[in-house]
Amino acid sequence: MIVKQPIGVIDSGVGGLTVASELIRQLPKESIIYLGDTKRCPYGPRPKEEVIQYTWEMVHFLLERDIKMLVIACNTATAFTLDQLREELTIPVVGVIQPGARAAITSSRTAEIGVVGTEGTISSKAYVDTLRQINTDIEVHDLACPRFVPLVEKGIVHGEEAYQVVSETLQPLKQFFNMDTLILGCTHYPMIKALIQEEVGSTVTVISSGEETAREVSTILEYQNKLYQGDQVPQHHFYTTGNVGVFHEIASRWLNQKIDAVDKIELNTVRSLGKT
DSSP states (O other): OOOOOOEEEEESSSTTHHHHHHHHHHOTTOOEEEEEOGGGOOOTTSOHHHHHHHHHHHHHHHHTTTOSEEEEOOHHHHHHHHHHHHHHOSSOEEOSHHHHHHHHHHHOSSSEEEEEEOHHHHHHTHHHHHHHHHOTTOEEEEEEOTTHHHHHHTTOOSSHHHHHHHHHHTGGGGGOTTOOEEEEESTTGGGGHHHHHHHHOTTSEEEEHHHHHHHHHHHHHHHTTOSOOSOSOOOOEEEESSOHHHHHHHHHHHHTSOOOOEEEOOOOOOOSTTOO
């Protein structure tokens, strides 16, 4: 049986493109439907109930397009909705927190790990809980970085302004001399990974969850016999709720390929499966 259904990817904005790029690289035969809610980005400062509502709106949009799997390429949405989505949906759902946490624990030699993310992700303690579920001896230093996502959404990913914001924001982590691994707990952050790496130093391994998430997607699809085995060229579709021009520019640059079209959409208000 040839399964041609696409993989659905949702994010609060352009950050999830870092996950989409890994899916395209690791699963070159698979088609991707990507939806970034750039109009309402960032999700980090928003109340939990609002993030849940917005996430369900994106999920319903992709379910109508017959996706075979859902990837929540947003740490805040993963923290607040992953369990609920897995319970209510009949397709497999993957978030970005567990893959990133596993990669960090594998990388760390000092068992002292840093996590940077949005206010929502950090306050949820999702990474702290996940890391300590895997290894109770892990010491975690987490830091909210609310200035990072607006920077990336504007396309400011290098230069003096970006460097200054990164440098000022990461100062609190410099007191932890034994920290040897840093998790980028937001899928926007890999777009400024070079600046973050420069600031924390070469002795710290910076972990982006995109590669590990894509690997988990591949494993699940293979186990469920849902990997596409045909010869058709994959068709990737991109949707945004915000500025099409900005999204198109960032997507083309980050994915390192020509993006034929980006469609702007309006999302319908829903709360959970079956509710419209």
